[in-house]
Amino acid sequence: xxxxxxxxxxxxxxxxxxxxxxxxxxxxxxxxxxxxxxxxxxxxxxxxxxxxxxxxxxxxxxxxxxxxxxxxxxxxxxxxxxxxxxxxxxxxxxxxxxxxxxxxxxxxxxxxxxxxxxxxxxxxxxxxxxxxxxxxxxxxxxxxxxxxxxxxxxxxxxxxxxxxxxxxxxxxxxx
DNA sequence: AACTTTTGACCATAG
DNA sequence: CCTATGGTCAAAAGT
Numbered sequence: 001x002x003x004x005x006x007x008x009x010x011x012x013x014x015x016x017x018x019x020x021x022x023x024x025x026x027x028x029x030x031x032x033x034x035x036x037x038x039x040x041x042x043x044x045x046x047x048x049x050x051x052x053x054x055x056x057x058x059x060x061x062x063x064x065x066x067x068x069x070x071x072x073x074x075x076x077x078x079x080x081x082x083x084x085x086x087x088x089x090x091x092x093x094x095x096x097x098x099x100x101x102x103x104x105x106x107x108x109x110x111x112x113x114x115x116x117x118x119x120x121x122x123x124x125x126x127x128x129x130x131x132x133x134x135x136x137x138x139x140x141x142x143x144x145x146x147x148x149x150x151x152x153x154x155x156x157x158x159x160x161x162x163x164x165x166x167x168x169x170x171x172x173x174x175x
Numbered sequence: 176a177a178c179t180t181t182t183g184a185c186c187a188t189a190g
Numbered sequence: 191c192c193t194a195t196g197g198t199c200a201a202a203a204g205t
Binding site for chain 1: 179180181182
Binding site for chain 1: 195196197198199
């Protein structure tokens with residue numbers, strides 16, 4: 001496990017950038033999610049550091065998808081690695097929408113830095129749950145006037161795009 | 176051409 | 191022992 005003596009920090013930040021500990025966790029607000037999806041796309045809360053996405057996973061609500069030995073498996077759907085599942089309702093890319101819970105894995109751009117970040121968001125939560133693992137070793141982020149980074153193309157992770165896939169398909173969930 | 180991002184597949188661990 | 195989930199790496203595509 002993490003050799004660092006630093007426990008994982010869980011932050012709940014809004015797309016706006018305001019960081020505050022509210023304490024809401026099991027709150028399912030479809031209205032809020034719909035708003036964020038139809039109005040404001042979910043974006044990664046800038047922490048001032050640069051992160052590189054190295055993985056993504058969809059969890060929960062995956063029971064709707066089944067696997068067929070021989071079919072294509074995507075990590076976005078499930079993880080039938082060694083297990084041969086049966087795909088009855090495999091929507092390839094569309095399956096992504098099946099996942100009610102999405103988890104993205106980010107790693108610090110600096111290899112020297114062992115800082116990792118995990119972003120998890122739910123369909124009923126407009127805010128993202130960011131879990132920080134480890135700590136940075138390069139001092140200050142872009143907030144400093146020394147090594148500021150003009151990251152224009154970087155940090156453009158469209159969480160909403162991943163969840164919706166851009167297919168524009170409606171959310172088949174009445175819950 | 177380079178870098179970044181995205182998706183797929185594999186591995187490891189836990190229950 | 192088998193199954194499921196979590197996590198990571200690699201390759202490909204896009205900009």
